[in-house]
Amino acid sequence: MHIDSLNLVYFDKDTSFDYLYPKRIQNLSERHWTPLEIAKKSSEYLSAPNSKVLDIGSGVGKFCITAGFFEPETLFYGVEQRKDLFNLAESVKNTLDLPNVKFIHNNITNLDFELFDSFYFFNSFYENIMPDLGIDHKVAANSELYSHYTNYVYQQLDQMPSGTRLVTYHGSIKQIPSSYKLIDNTHHFALKMWMRE
Template sequence: MHNDIVNPPLFSKDAAFDLLYPDHIKELSQMHWTPVNIAKEAGEFLAAPGARVLDIGSGVGKFCIVAGFLHPETTFCGIEQRRELFTFAEIAKEEVSLPNVSFIHGNLTELNFKDYDHFYFYNAFYENIEPGSRIDYSVRTSFQLYDYYSRFVFKMLDEKPAGTRLVTFHGTERQVPPSYQLVDNSYSSVLKMWLKK
């Protein structure tokens, strides 16, 4: 099969994919959104027919859209606290037309993790402890929120059954419960694949 059919230009390069977004969102891509190659590798690990994957803090939806395109038999859902980013994720999803991808506008603490099987986590809370990495000023950030969100996700992940898969990108090991075993890593270990024992 011709490579463009399996992997059309949109899903080959970040510069091409980011054309789905307006300029001010594109400018945030390098620092805040998952690169296409990372999304492909993470999606490969998390996808399974009928499985429901959650992106914890989905931004403009890059991970879910790339992984969802390549794995139509898996459901990818993202939750995002910033309305503007959620709206751009929805617009991009419509553009690509992916029935297995959805986004929720809200705080991840409102979610029931029982509704999802596997998880993707791109260090979503970092801007709470590193002001220089703030996306914008539309939400409150603080050390307390970093702690609160990290503890919430830790507990939710710890309560999941054996066999749950998790991918962390630029995460810290302290955010992952010891019940998860590191099974693979790449990109100089910034991308890590975990399996719940």
């Protein structure tokens, strides 16, 4: 597989990529979707030939699609609880013809992390403690769910083998098990690269 130069134009700047989506989704981009630069840097760290990367809460697919485009030998999976966002992610993935990107419509608590090799996490559960800053009001959001989802991810990450890679963008370091060592911390401390010891 190689980079499709015809589609390169979408990855030139964030507004070019966001233009693939309806206006409502474009307006959410700055707060809720990973910037292209962050997706590229993160995917370089997470990728390896034939390995499987999971985006925990994939939204409209901006991380997975960008990562899958620039890292064609790695498989990127995104799990998303909102059906309308999952549908949009599928649609743009098909437009850009990326066979190494897969989206799953489900709640993160139904996925076994052992099926994957590395993980990307953009503070997906924040809407449960700050609902007014959320995407919409289509899903339940409350502090009990924040704890439930955070604890699930924590336990799943902790049981992964030594050498497992994780990238977090924003969010609290309290969400990450102490078994993960911080390897890099950039972009005003928002972008963190971790490795399971």
